[in-house]
Amino acid sequence: MLVEPVALSDFFLSFFSAAMIILSAALYAALYAWAKIKTRPRFYWGAWLAYAALLVCIGIFSTVNHFTGYWLWLSLSLAVGYAFMPRFIWRLCVATHAEEPEHSHQSGGRHD
Amino acid sequence: MTLQAYQEKAAVCWADCKQRYAVFMANPHLSGGQKLAVHYFTVAMVLFMAQLLFGLLAGLQFLFPSFLYEILDFNVNRMVHINAMVVWMLYGFIGSVYWFLEDESGVEIVGLKWGRLAFWVLTGAVAIVVLVYLFIQFGAGNDTSLWLINEGREYIEAPRWADIGIVAVVLTFFYNVAATFAKGKWSGIAGVLTLDLVALAGLYLAGMFYVTNISVDQYWWWWVIHLWVEATWEVLVGCIMAWSLMKLLGVRRQVVQTWLYIEVALMFGSGILGLGHHYFWIGTPEYWFTIGGFFSALEPIPLVAMVVHSIYDSGVHRFKNSNHPALAWVIAHAFGNFLGAGVWGFMHTLPQINLYTHGTQWSASHGHLAFFGAYATINIAFFYLAVQQARGNVWMGGDLVNGWRWKTAAVLLNLGVLGMTVALLIAGYEQSFIERAVEGSTWAGYFAAQNHPWFMQAMVWRMVFGLMTAAGGGLLFWDLLEIGKGEQRPAAIIGDAATAE
Numbered sequence: 001m002l003v004e005p006v007a008l009s010d011f012f013l014s015f016f017s018a019a020m021i022i023l024s025a026a027l028y029a030a031l032y033a034w035a036k037i038k039t040r041p042r043f044y045w046g047a048w049l050a051y052a053a054l055l056v057c058i059g060i061f062s063t064v065n066h067f068t069g070y071w072l073w074l075s076l077s078l079a080v081g082y083a084f085m086p087r088f089i090w091r092l093c094v095a096t097h098a099e100e101p102e103h104s105h106q107s108g109g110r111h112d
Numbered sequence: 113m114t115l116q117a118y119q120e121k122a123a124v125c126w127a128d129c130k131q132r133y134a135v136f137m138a139n140p141h142l143s144g145g146q147k148l149a150v151h152y153f154t155v156a157m158v159l160f161m162a163q164l165l166f167g168l169l170a171g172l173q174f175l176f177p178s179f180l181y182e183i184l185d186f187n188v189n190r191m192v193h194i195n196a197m198v199v200w201m202l203y204g205f206i207g208s209v210y211w212f213l214e215d216e217s218g219v220e221i222v223g224l225k226w227g228r229l230a231f232w233v234l235t236g237a238v239a240i241v242v243l244v245y246l247f248i249q250f251g252a253g254n255d256t257s258l259w260l261i262n263e264g265r266e267y268i269e270a271p272r273w274a275d276i277g278i279v280a281v282v283l284t285f286f287y288n289v290a291a292t293f294a295k296g297k298w299s300g301i302a303g304v305l306t307l308d309l310v311a312l313a314g315l316y317l318a319g320m321f322y323v324t325n326i327s328v329d330q331y332w333w334w335w336v337i338h339l340w341v342e343a344t345w346e347v348l349v350g351c352i353m354a355w356s357l358m359k360l361l362g363v364r365r366q367v368v369q370t371w372l373y374i375e376v377a378l379m380f381g382s383g384i385l386g387l388g389h390h391y392f393w394i395g396t397p398e399y400w401f402t403i404g405g406f407f408s409a410l411e412p413i414p415l416v417a418m419v420v421h422s423i424y425d426s427g428v429h430r431f432k433n434s435n436h437p438a439l440a441w442v443i444a445h446a447f448g449n450f451l452g453a454g455v456w457g458f459m460h461t462l463p464q465i466n467l468y469t470h471g472t473q474w475s476a477s478h479g480h481l482a483f484f485g486a487y488a489t490i491n492i493a494f495f496y497l498a499v500q501q502a503r504g505n506v507w508m509g510g511d512l513v514n515g516w517r518w519k520t521a522a523v524l525l526n527l528g529v530l531g532m533t534v535a536l537l538i539a540g541y542e543q544s545f546i547e548r549a550v551e552g553s554t555w556a557g558y559f560a561a562q563n564h565p566w567f568m569q570a571m572v573w574r575m576v577f578g579l580m581t582a583a584g585g586g587l588l589f590w591d592l593l594e595i596g597k598g599e600q601r602p603a604a605i606i607g608d609a610a611t612a613e
Contacts, residue, residue, distance in 0.1 A: 002398050003405075003463045008549045011468070015541070018459045022412050026419045026450065033423035065464040074406055085413055089420040096370045097424075 003066070010064040017061040021078065024054040029086035036090055054082060141504045145214045145221045150502065151231050152207025153495055155238075157589055159200035160488075162242075164582045166193040171578050174571040188249050191269055192242065197483060198267065199238055201345070204491030206285055208352045209305065211498055213289060216355060217296030223288045230284040237277045241270050258322070265333050268319050275320050282313040300369030304376060305351040312344045327395030334390040342383040342411070349490050350375045353442075356490075356497060360433050360442070361425075362606035371421070375414060382410035392463045393470055401463045408461040412454035422446055434604045435500050435508040437518040437595070441493035444526055448485020456481055456533070468548040473570075474540030481533040484525075495592055500603060507601035517591040524584025531577030539570035 006014045028050035035043030062075040137147060170189035173179050180189075213221055221227060248261055258264065259272045270278070286309040293302040319336035323329050354368040388404025425431070433439045456478040460469040469475070496518075500508045512518075543561045551557020561567060 002401050003467075005467045006465045008545070011465075011541075011545060011549070014465050015459045018462075018465075019455050022416065022450075022455045022458050025412075025416045026454075029416050029419045030423050033420045037423065065462060070402065071405075074409055077406075078409065081410070081413060082416065085417055086420050089417045090424070092370075092374065093421055093424040096367050 003071075006064055006066070013060060013064045017057045017064065020057040021054060021061060021082075024050050024057055025082040028054055028082065029089075032086045033090060033093075051083065055079060139502060142502055143214050143220070144224045145210045145227075146498070146501065148221075148224065148227050148231060149207040149211035150498065151228075152203045152210065153498060155235055156200045156203035156207060156491060157495070157592065159196045159203065159238075161585060161589060163193055163196035163200060164578075164585045166190075166196065168575075168578055168582055169193075171571070171575045175568075175575060184246070185249075188245060191249075192245050194267055195241075195245070195269065201483075201487045201491065204487075204494065205345070205348050205352065207498075208491070208494045209285075209289060209348075211494070212352075212355045213292055216299060216301060217292045219292060219296035221288055222291040222295055223284070226284050227288050230281045233277060234281045237274050241274050244271070245269070263320075265319060265329075267337055268333075272320065275316070279313055279316055279320075282309070282316070286310065286313055299365070300372060301351050301354050304347060304372055308344055308347045308351065312340070312348065315339050315344060330394040331391070331396060334387060334394075338387045338390050339384065342386060343380060345487065346379045346383065347376055349487060350379075352490060352494060353445075356438070356442070356494060359497060360435055360438055360606075361431070362434075378414035378417065382407050382413065386411045389461050389463075389466065392466055405462045409458065411461075412458050415450045415454040418446065418450065432606060433509075434606050435496055436510065436512070436515075437508060437522070437591075438493045438496040438500075440518075440522050441489050441496065444522065445485060445489035445493065448481060448489055448526070448529075450485070452478065452481030452483070452485040452533070456537075468544040469540060472540045472543040472547070473536045473567075474544060477533050477536035477540050480529060480536060484529045492588065496595070499592055499595055503596035503599060505603045506596045506599040507603055508596060508599075509604050512595070513599065514591075514594065517587060518595060521584050521587035521591055524580050524587060526584075528577045528579075528581030528584055531580065532574050535570045535573035535577060539567050539574070542566040542570070 028047050031043050031047035031050055035041070035047055058075050058078050062072065065071075067075055136150070139147070142150070166189045169180065169184065170186055170193055173186045173189065210221070210227065244261055251257070253262070253264055257271075261271055262269050263271055263275065268275075286306075289309055290306050293299075293306060315335055318332045321332070323332075350372050354372045357363045357368055358365060385403055385407035388400045389408040391400035391404055431439060460466055460474050460478070496508070500506060542564055546564060547553065547557040547561035551560055
C-alpha cells in the first residue's frame with residue numbers, strides 16, 4: 001500500500017489540522033485583502049500571523065498523515081499555493097475592476 | 113362526506129387552479145422563457161419539500177428502526193430524499209437558465225414550445241418514477257427491473273427508460289440554449305454555458321450502461337456523481353451567479369465574465385482529477401491515491417480565493433443591491449460552499465484518513481452542508497429574483513411587508529442544515545473511530561458503532577435540526593408565494609446610488 005493510514009491516537013489531530021489549514025488560509029486571505037483595502041499595517045501583521053498558523057497546521061497535518069517522498073510535495077504546494085494565491089487573486093481583482101468608472105454600475109450589465 | 117361531495121370539491125379546486133394558471137400565463141411582467149422558468153421553479157420547490165419530508169422519515173428510522181418498516185423502508189426514504197435533491201437542483205438550474213436566456217441573448221427562445229413539452233414530459237416522468245420508488249421496490253433485480261423499476265446505482269436509481277428521457281430533455285434544453293444564442297447575441301456567459309451543457313448531457317451517459325465488473329462499473333458511475341457535481345454543476349452555477357450578480361449588485365459584465373473564466377479554469381484544474389478521491393477503495397490502481405489526494409487537496413483553493421474577492425467587493429462596493437432576500441442567500445452560498453465543500457471536504461479527503469471515514473456519516477455530514485451551501489442557496493436566491501420580477505419588479509429592499517418571513521426562513525434553514533451537519537459529523541467521527549479503526553470494519557464493529565451512545569445522541573440532534581430545517585423550508589415556500597404581493601414601490605435601481613460612496 002502506498003499510504004500509511006493515520007494512527008488511531010492522531011485522528012482528532014488529522015481532522016482538526018485539516019480544517020485549520022483551510023480556515024487559517026481563509027483568514028490569511030481575508031486579512032491580507034482587508035489590509036490592502038484599509039491600508040493599515042496591523043492587518044498585515046494579522047495576515048502573517050494567520051499564515052504562520054497555516055504553516056504550523058500543514059506541519060502537523062503532514063506529520064500525522066505520514067507524508068514522505070512525493071507526498072511532501074503536497075505539503076509544499078499547500079504552503080506555497082496558499083501564500084501566493086491571495087496576492088494573485090488581489091491583483092486580478094484590481095485588474096478586472098481597473099476600467100470601472102466611478103459611477104458606471106448599471107443593473108443588468110451590458111455586452112462589452 | 114359522500115363521494116359526490118368530494119368530487120364536487122375536487123372540481124372546484126381544479127377550476128380554481130386552472131383560473132390561477134391562466135392568470136399566471138397572462139402575467140405581463142414575464143417573457144415566455146420566464147414563464148417556463150417559473151414552471152421549473154414551482155416543481156423545484158415541491159421537490160424540495162419532498163426532499164425534506166423523506167429526509168425526516170429516514171432520520172426518524174434511525175431513532176425508531178421499526179417505524180414504517182415494510183411500509184416505507186429506510187432504503188426507499190433515503191433514495192427519494194437524495195433523488196428529490198438531485199432533481200430539484202436540476203429543475204432550479206434549468207429554470208434559472210430559461211429565466212435569463214432571452215435577456216442574455218436579446219431574442220426570444222427559439223424552441224419555446226419544445227421547452228414546454230420537455231418540461232411536462234420531464235415532470236410526468238419524475239412523478240411516475242417517484243410512484244414506482246414508493247410502491248414497487250421489492251422482488252428480484254433483473255433486466256426488466258433495470259429498465260422499468262430501478263437501475264440499481266446509488267443516487268441515480270431512476271430506471272433506464274427515465275434515464276433516456278432525462279437525456280432527451282437535457283438535449284432539448286441544450287438545443288434551446290445553443291440555438292437561441294446562435295440566433296441572438298453570444299457572450300462569455302453564453303459560451304461557457306453552452307459548452308457546459310454538452311458535458312452535462314454527455315456525462316450522464318456514463319451512468320447508463322452496465323458492466324459485470326463492479327470496479328469498472330463504479331469507475332464510470334463516479335463520472336456522473338462526481339463530475340456532474342464538482343465540475344459541470346459548479347460551472348453551471350457559475351454562469352447563473354454571473355448573470356445574477358449583474359442584476360443584483362450591478363456588477364459589470366466584463367468583471368463577471370473574467371471571473372467566470374477564472375472559476376472554470378480553477379474548478380476544472382482541480383475538480384476533474386479530484387475525481388480520484390472516489391477511486392481510493394473501489395479496486396482501481398494505486399496511482400489514484402496520489403492523483404486523488406493531490407487534486408482533492410487543491411479543490412478548496414478556489415474557495416479560499418473567493419474570500420479575497422468577497423472582501424474586495426464588500427470593501428469597495430458595500431453590497432448595494434436591489435433584492436435583500438436574494439443577496440442574503442448569495443452570502444449564505446459563499447459561507448456554505450466554503451465550509452461544506454472546502455473545510456468539511458478537506459478534513460477527510462486524503463486516503464490516509466479517508467480509509468476510516470469513507471461511507472460513514474462523515475460523508476453525509478459533508479454532503480448535507482456542501483449541497484446546501486453550493487447549490488440549494490443559489491437556487492433559492494434565484495427564486496427571489498424571479499418572484500421580484502414576476503410581481504412587476506417591485507421593491508425588495510429593507511422595510512418589506514412581512515419581511516420577518518424571509519429572514520426567519522433563512523435563519524431556520526441555515527442553522528438547521530449547519531446543526532444537522534455537526535450532528536452527523538459527531539456520528540461519523542464515532543463510526544470511523546469504533547467501527548473502522550478499533551473494530552476493523554467488521555459487522556460486529558458496524559453494530560457496535562450504530563448502538564453507541566454518541567451515535568444515538570447525534571441522531572437525536574440531527575432530527576431536532578432536521579425539524580428546524582423543515583420548518584424553515586415550509587416558511588420559505590409560504591414566503592415565495594406571498595412576498596412582494598401588494599408592494600407598490602419599484603425596485604431599487606443599482607446605478608449611481610450603488611457607487612455613490
